[in-house]
Amino acid sequence: xxxxxxxxxxxxxxxxxxxxxxxxxxxxxxxxxxxxxxxxxxxxxxxxxxxxxxxxxxxxxxxxxxxxxxxxxxxxxxxxxxxxxxxxxxxxxxxxxxxxxxxxxxxxxxxxxxxxxxxxxxxxxxxxxxxxxxxxxxxxxxxxxxxxxxx
Numbered sequence: 001x002x003x004x005x006x007x008x009x010x011x012x013x014x015x016x017x018x019x020x021x022x023x024x025x026x027x028x029x030x031x032x033x034x035x036x037x038x039x040x041x042x043x044x045x046x047x048x049x050x051x052x053x054x055x056x057x058x059x060x061x062x063x064x065x066x067x068x069x070x071x072x073x074x075x076x077x078x079x080x081x082x083x084x085x086x087x088x089x090x091x092x093x094x095x096x097x098x099x100x101x102x103x104x105x106x107x108x109x110x111x112x113x114x115x116x117x118x119x120x121x122x123x124x125x126x127x128x129x130x131x132x133x134x135x136x137x138x139x140x141x142x143x144x145x146x147x148x149x150x151x
Contacts, residue, residue: 021055022054025041050063050064078145079145082101082144104138105121105124
């Protein structure tokens with residue numbers, strides 16, 4: 001439920017162990033410009049707080065997103081998204097300079113910026129390494145698909 005904050009924080013704060021409390025979630029939703037009533041937020045929070053611990057940790061968030069993505073996207077839609085991502089990066093001449101249908105750290109950073117998500121270089125590399133199953137420093141379609149569909 002939407003009451004109180006852990007330590008009175010006003011944004012997403014890693015000092016609390018990387019967990020998202022109610023007020024931090026509310027701030028995140030507002031920052032994403034999602035219009036939601038307190039009832040909507042309570043429902044979202046109860047869905048995301050899988051263990052009922054009063055905070056949302058990374059595992060809970062990933063688990064929920066993973067389930068949602070499997071329900072929402074077909075394989076062909078994932079391929080279309082990957083192709084659009086690669087082509088949008090090429091069109092903006094800020095990434096995938098090789099045009100080889102792979103996503104590099106530079107591509108990923110640019111795509112995240114286009115989505116309004118600004119990440120440090122360290123965070124981009126951590127995300128890339130999380131998705132990059134082969135360890136070759138790039139994300140190919142299969143790795144992208146596996147991440148989106150939760151394989």
